[in-house]
Amino acid sequence: MLESIDLSAPDVEEKINQSLGLLNEKEEELDKQLEALSARKSYLETKIRGITKALPNLQIVHSDSEQLAEMISFTCTLAENVSAKVRQLDVARSRVSECQQRVHDLLDLQLCSDGVQTALSSDDYEKAAAHIHRFLTMDQSVLEQTADDVQQDCSAVTNSLTLLQEAAGQLRDIVTIKFTEAVKKSDAASVERFFKIFPLISMHDYGLEKYSAYLAAKLDEASAKSMKTSLETPSNDKRACVVFADLLTVLFETIARLFEVHQPLIETYYGPGRLLKVSSTLQQECDKQSKLILNEFNKQRSMDRKIALINEVERLGTSSSSSALNSNRLDPKDIDLLLSEISIMHSRYQLYVRFLQRRISNDLEVGIKDTASRAVHLSEMDALIQNSDLCRRMQTLLGHYLLLERYYMENSVIKAVAIDTIDKASQTSSMVDDVFFIVRKCIRRAGTSGSIDGVCAVINNACGALETEMCSALRNQLKLGFPSGYLDLTQAYNVMLQGRLQTSDSEQARNTFLVYLNNADVSSECVTTLCRSLCQELPCATSNDRAKLDSCVAGLSSVTAALGAITDYGLQQLRVSAVKPRIGPWLDTFLTLSHNLTQEEFSNYEANEPFVRSLIANLNMLLLEFENVLTNSNYDALIAILVSEVTTQMEKVIMKSEFNRLGGLALDKEVRSLVTYLSNATSWSVRDKFARLTQIATVLNLERVSEISDYWGQDSASIPWRLTPGEVRQIMTLRTDFRSEEIRRLKF
Amino acid sequence: MEDYKFLFKVVLVGNAGVGKTCLVRRFTQGIFPPGQGATIGVDFMIKTVEIDNEKIKLQIWDTAGQERFRSITQSYYRSAHALILVYDISCQPTFDCLPDWLREIEEYASQNVLRILVGNKVDREDREIPAQVGEDFAQRHSMYYLETSAKEAHNVENLFLQIAAELMEQMRFKELPRYEQEQAHSINGRTTAIGDSCCSRLS
Numbered sequence: 001m002l003e004s005i006d007l008s009a010p011d012v013e014e015k016i017n018q019s020l021g022l023l024n025e026k027e028e029e030l031d032k033q034l035e036a037l038s039a040r041k042s043y044l045e046t047k048i049r050g051i052t053k054a055l056p057n058l059q060i061v062h063s064d065s066e067q068l069a070e071m072i073s074f075t076c077t078l079a080e081n082v083s084a085k086v087r088q089l090d091v092a093r094s095r096v097s098e099c100q101q102r103v104h105d106l107l108d109l110q111l112c113s114d115g116v117q118t119a120l121s122s123d124d125y126e127k128a129a130a131h132i133h134r135f136l137t138m139d140q141s142v143l144e145q146t147a148d149d150v151q152q153d154c155s156a157v158t159n160s161l162t163l164l165q166e167a168a169g170q171l172r173d174i175v176t177i178k179f180t181e182a183v184k185k186s187d188a189a190s191v192e193r194f195f196k197i198f199p200l201i202s203m204h205d206y207g208l209e210k211y212s213a214y215l216a217a218k219l220d221e222a223s224a225k226s227m228k229t230s231l232e233t234p235s236n237d238k239r240a241c242v243v244f245a246d247l248l249t250v251l252f253e254t255i256a257r258l259f260e261v262h263q264p265l266i267e268t269y270y271g272p273g274r275l276l277k278v279s280s281t282l283q284q285e286c287d288k289q290s291k292l293i294l295n296e297f298n299k300q301r302s303m304d305r306k307i308a309l310i311n312e313v314e315r316l317g318t319s320s321s322s323s324a325l326n327s328n329r330l331d332p333k334d335i336d337l338l339l340s341e342i343s344i345m346h347s348r349y350q351l352y353v354r355f356l357q358r359r360i361s362n363d364l365e366v367g368i369k370d371t372a373s374r375a376v377h378l379s380e381m382d383a384l385i386q387n388s389d390l391c392r393r394m395q396t397l398l399g400h401y402l403l404l405e406r407y408y409m410e411n412s413v414i415k416a417v418a419i420d421t422i423d424k425a426s427q428t429s430s431m432v433d434d435v436f437f438i439v440r441k442c443i444r445r446a447g448t449s450g451s452i453d454g455v456c457a458v459i460n461n462a463c464g465a466l467e468t469e470m471c472s473a474l475r476n477q478l479k480l481g482f483p484s485g486y487l488d489l490t491q492a493y494n495v496m497l498q499g500r501l502q503t504s505d506s507e508q509a510r511n512t513f514l515v516y517l518n519n520a521d522v523s524s525e526c527v528t529t530l531c532r533s534l535c536q537e538l539p540c541a542t543s544n545d546r547a548k549l550d551s552c553v554a555g556l557s558s559v560t561a562a563l564g565a566i567t568d569y570g571l572q573q574l575r576v577s578a579v580k581p582r583i584g585p586w587l588d589t590f591l592t593l594s595h596n597l598t599q600e601e602f603s604n605y606e607a608n609e610p611f612v613r614s615l616i617a618n619l620n621m622l623l624l625e626f627e628n629v630l631t632n633s634n635y636d637a638l639i640a641i642l643v644s645e646v647t648t649q650m651e652k653v654i655m656k657s658e659f660n661r662l663g664g665l666a667l668d669k670e671v672r673s674l675v676t677y678l679s680n681a682t683s684w685s686v687r688d689k690f691a692r693l694t695q696i697a698t699v700l701n702l703e704r705v706s707e708i709s710d711y712w713g714q715d716s717a718s719i720p721w722r723l724t725p726g727e728v729r730q731i732m733t734l735r736t737d738f739r740s741e742e743i744r745r746l747k748f
Numbered sequence: 749m750e751d752y753k754f755l756f757k758v759v760l761v762g763n764a765g766v767g768k769t770c771l772v773r774r775f776t777q778g779i780f781p782p783g784q785g786a787t788i789g790v791d792f793m794i795k796t797v798e799i800d801n802e803k804i805k806l807q808i809w810d811t812a813g814q815e816r817f818r819s820i821t822q823s824y825y826r827s828a829h830a831l832i833l834v835y836d837i838s839c840q841p842t843f844d845c846l847p848d849w850l851r852e853i854e855e856y857a858s859q860n861v862l863r864i865l866v867g868n869k870v871d872r873e874d875r876e877i878p879a880q881v882g883e884d885f886a887q888r889h890s891m892y893y894l895e896t897s898a899k900e901a902h903n904v905e906n907l908f909l910q911i912a913a914e915l916m917e918q919m920r921f922k923e924l925p926r927y928e929q930e931q932a933h934s935i936n937g938r939t940t941a942i943g944d945s946c947c948s949r950l951s
Binding site for chain 1: 785788807817819820822823855
């Protein structure tokens with residue numbers, strides 16, 4: 001462990017010391033270990049004592065458990081012995097019952113073979129079928145085996161078997177023939193009678209097939225009859241315009257009635273879960289009948305010609321209105337009734353589909369317990385409905401409907417815009433009411449069709465019609481501008497006194513402008529209302545449908561943005577031509593009045609209010625001109641424009657004037673009366689808009705330059721300033737009595 | 749809930765059976781549904797994507813290709829921000845119909861709509877239309893061009909993300925002046941804003 005030390009080495013002592021140190025350390029360590037071990041000694045001793053005490057106990061436990069194991073194995077053998085006996089008993093019991101079953105079968109076999117013959121000979125098919133049914137429920141191979149086992153009876157059993165098999169075949173033939181005969185004679189009672197027999201003789205599928213064919217034939221007959229009567233409907237009859245919708249309704253109702261009447265029968269005798277098979281046959285017939293109806297519809301309502309006409313109009317565009325085209329152009333009014341008819345047809349179809357889905361899926365729910373195979377059947381049902389000829393035809397019809405509806409809506413809107421009339425009693429022209437009446441009508445009509453895709457398409461088209469037709473009409477009118485030649489005072493007085501406008505050209509143009517400005521504003525409201533009511537009144541079957549509809553409605557409501565932009569555009573026109581040029585001169589009179597006042601002049605000024613009194617009178621005149629003509633929100637917007645113009649121009653003239661203390665006081669009073677007047681003129685608060693002007697007046701109304709610190713500062717009493725420190729300094733220089741170095745010294 | 753910066757409407761059109769629904773399903777749900785039945789009318793899906801840390805909500809309208817649904821699908825063109833025109837690279841007739849589709853787009857869609865031509869089903873061995881032919885067609889008609897496979901998820905994510913990025917770029921330049929279109933035209937006489945210059949291949 002220790003390296004050997006070379007005693008001759010010069011550093012021997014050092015090395016020895018080093019080794020000694022190491023050894024000492026080692027010793028200490030060992031001491032510690034020894035101490036630790038001896039400390040554990042007592043602990044270990046107690047443990048050992050405990051264990052020695054427990055030893056005898058362990059022996060007892062050991063013998064006990066051996067005893068227990070013996071007992072368990074004994075019980076086990078006992079149980080095994082008992083259960084073996086039970087098993088034997090069970091086998092014996094099942095053999096006995098099997099045997100009983102066989103005896104029963106044999107007895108029944110005899111009974112059946114006798115019964116079937118008598119029943120057949122007496123034409124009692126129900127009884128014969130019942131016997132055959134009993135026979136069919138027997139296990140025939142077992143019976144044959146029995147015949148082999150019991151040799152002496154062999155011939156009797158085999159005889160009965162062959163007899164019954166023959167009888168079954170015979171009965172099948174007979175029932176098939178009788179059923180066909182009954183169908184031929186359309187003897188409903190017999191049809192039903194034999195229909196009930198099929199399942200007894202294991203001919204479920206055949207029976208259902210035949211029966212469905214029978215029902216289909218009935219359907220054919222019924223709809224041929226109704227088609228005949230409807231085609232004879234005189235054209236002046238009030239149902240004449242919806243005769244094809246009625247026909248389709250009758251067809252669907254007939255099918256529904258067939259289900260209603262015959263479903264219980266099928267369910268009772270064939271069991272649930274068979275409706276899908278029946279309806280697939282019926283659907284084929286329904287396809288055939290609806291095809292007849294729809295073809296006749298297309299012919300009578302000359303759908304192809306109408307669609308071709310519309311396509312041609314759209315292809316050539318609205319701009320090229322050649323006379324040949326105009327002459328046989330479709331009048332939207334002419335297709336109004338047709339559109340209603342198609343929407344009814346479609347809604348009936350939707351009802352029919354929902355009826356089928358409900359009926360069949362309920363039937364499958366009861367009839368097929370296995371979820372996987374039920375899912376297969378359910379998808380078969382969906383395929384049956386979706387792939388049917390009827391479905392395809394209705395989709396095509398919906399396509400035609402949407403084309404016609406778009407044409408109707410677009411052209412009606414164009415017409416409404418074209419025949420727009422201005423009624424003096426109303427703030428808007430006829431166009432707004434007309435356009436929204438049309439749009440709402442079309443969307444609601446699409447809503448009655450029950451197709452969410454149809455409604456969404458019409459909403460999309462409405463959005464297009466509003467934006468391209470109505471918005472552009474509004475925008476174009478407003479682009480003509482508001483004629484700036486305004487009424488002078490005397491004229492305005494006359495107008496007020498006479499209570500009517502003398503219609504000169506420019507007056508008329510002004511009036512039209514304002515009406516269209518209102519149109520834009522009211523239309524925006526109409527769009528919002530329309531969207532809100534659509535969301536409420538249109539039903540949606542699934543959340544996906546809801547999302548689709550919401551998204552399309554959101555598209556429609558974005559028309560408000562376009563209308564808002566148009567309104568803003570119109571209001572800016574008003575600002576430029578009606579507000580700005582008139583306010584300018586009114587405010588310029590401020591410059592002609594000195595605000596460098598002596599006490600006497602001030603009293604005089606205060607008494608007469610030369611500037612603000614006439615300004616308010618003028619503003620009042622201006623607002624009166626618009627107050628009842630504009631809609632509330634347009635009027636408020638106009639006041640906002642007025643306020644902003646008055647404040648900016650007022651600021652300008654103030655900056656061009658000079659003030660002394662009394663002049664500042666006069667100005668402060670003037671601003672206050674202006675704010676009071678305009679606050680009363682409108683429903684919203686104008687004080688905020690006047691903040692800058694009021695503050696300018698406050699600065700000019702100061703006693704001393706230093707007084708500004710009362711208003712301007714960090715303390716809570718200070719007002720939120722709209723003026724920059726630079727502006728405050730500049731305004732102060734307008735006071736002739738403020739010294740410029742004092743102003744310069746100001747600290748903010 | 750309404751936590752997004754932009755909302756764009758993307759509409760897919762093209763012949764029946766070219767794989768529009770599969771492209772949408774692959775993108776929105778990450779699945780390729782085999783034996784997908786024909787779409788009825790129009791289907792609607794939403795997916796939010798993130799571009800440059802901005803949430804963008806894509807409203808995807810998957811239209812039926814069959815002729816009898818045309819009236820329904822046409823109504824969605826006008827408000828679309830992007831139109832994806834899809835054909836099947838292994839089926840010549842779907843390519844031959846493209847001019848018809850372009851005519852429809854011209855007639856109903858907004859003029860500065862973003863248009864993308866997509867050749868789908870590149871996983872198929874029996875290609876009938878070479879990529880170059882599709883690309884040339886797209887170039888002639890100022891469209892983006894992209895080849896995809898919904899089955900193998902090739903380029904599908906890329907397609908929609910590029911559209912979102914491009915539309916966002918447009919938005920940043922001008923707040924998509926859909927409503928001021930007329931004004932925009934009269935001011936600078938420009939009818940196609942970005943469509944003209946965007947004929948490059950998405951990479």
